[in-house]
Amino acid sequence: MAGATNAAVPTLIGSVQRALRLLEAAGAHPDGAPAKQLAREAGIPLPTAYHLLRTLAHEDYLRREKGVFALGTAVGRLAVGGAVQNRRSTLEDSLAHWRDAIGVPVYFAVYREGEIELVAVADTPQAPAVTEWADFRETGHAHALGQCLLGQLDDRARRDHLDRHPVLPVTPYSVRNRCTLLERLSSVGRTEVVVERQEYALGTVCAAIPITAGSAAATMAISLPLHQAARLLPAVEQLRSGIAGLLGSLAFSISI
Template identity: 70%
Template sequence: MQRAMRLLEAASSHQYGAPAKQLARESGLALPTAYHLLRTLTHEGYLRREKGVFVLGEASEQLSSSGARHHRLGMIGKALEHWRDAIGVPVYFAVYREGEIEVVGVADTPANPAVEEWADFRETGHAHAIGQCLLGQLGDEERQDHLDRYPVQSITRYSVRDHRTFLRRLDGMRRMQPIVERQEYALGTVCAAIPITAGNTAATMAISLPSNQADRLLPAARQLQSEIGKLLGTLAFSISI
């Protein structure tokens, strides 16, 4: 495996490919061994042979993309963990992508657990702060398309109950202000979400607390919002994930 990886690394350093002898020399491998591994890597799709030289194949590109994605998710996770510890609340990061609400990362602790997703977050965006914040950033047509697919319905006794009332609520939201939701998605929980401008993509960071600590919600949200600019570079990576 290590020898094969050395060949792939050598091949990746040549934009227009390299012949077997050169890759063997750069990898420190005997030519017969290099030939055998190159045939295997080509058969598996990690390399392609074109006009006598070897270039990276589709499988290598997918592997590289997967590794970069993992790295970006790790960066986002560390950023969320930082604010979880600094503020003492669960912290969430979500985006609206390809017509769906997507929670990219969550940081919590056993003492301060995140909200349990007992009803699909994607289908209940009208009921939780994350969804309300994301839907509030959409244009009328895109928002209506979402609500046509996922109609407004009561999730708890505190939830908004109809389409028209929900749209009035969105229209009344103040730009760049935290969106607060109290027990609309999960009984015993209050949440706040902060809109984030990340290119053309709707994004949000959110926090949650037990309802008996509701007095902490807005101060914690404002603390996060006041520092959020430091995270934007890291969080923006998620848009390409």
């Protein structure tokens, strides 16, 4: 059995290699090419090429029209997926850089399709992120990330969000009602840092920076234990000074 298994490995790898060569050959012909031409350019026997081309077409990596094969939609999804992963890695690397430089957890969140979405967090065992003990989406009124995002919405979108996620106290320090929250949000400029102290998690203070990325609402934030509250504003100002270099990856991340 071992000999049979080992003998099968090169065959499977060879099939993948041949399929990739066919995809490369098809990619060189935007208007498509017939099987015989692709087989010749890929250096693959025609019977084998036919089998692989049918499989690739079935999986949408190729499409067959009028006797020629061209790249299919699945190839585009691979390319987009790779770009998304690369940009996400860039975002995570950037957050990790500022986490290490400032020594605090760093968060990035967006407001997408009517909901608060925490996209990425960078923390360490020595500087852990706030535990999401109550759903961030439903408690945006209580934490700095949510308040910062809600503050960037127009009045209609903000009221719609609060209709779906009513203002309810999360801790003894949380905003008590919708009217008070709206007054607070209207008093803070769209470009100002938002600070909350123990409103979402007891023993924790947070600050969030609004991110300008087209018409979308986004934010970066940091958190600290209450006994380190004196570090909060200097730390968030340090982060804000470095955000300009992150805007490319942040803007892309809004659309991920």
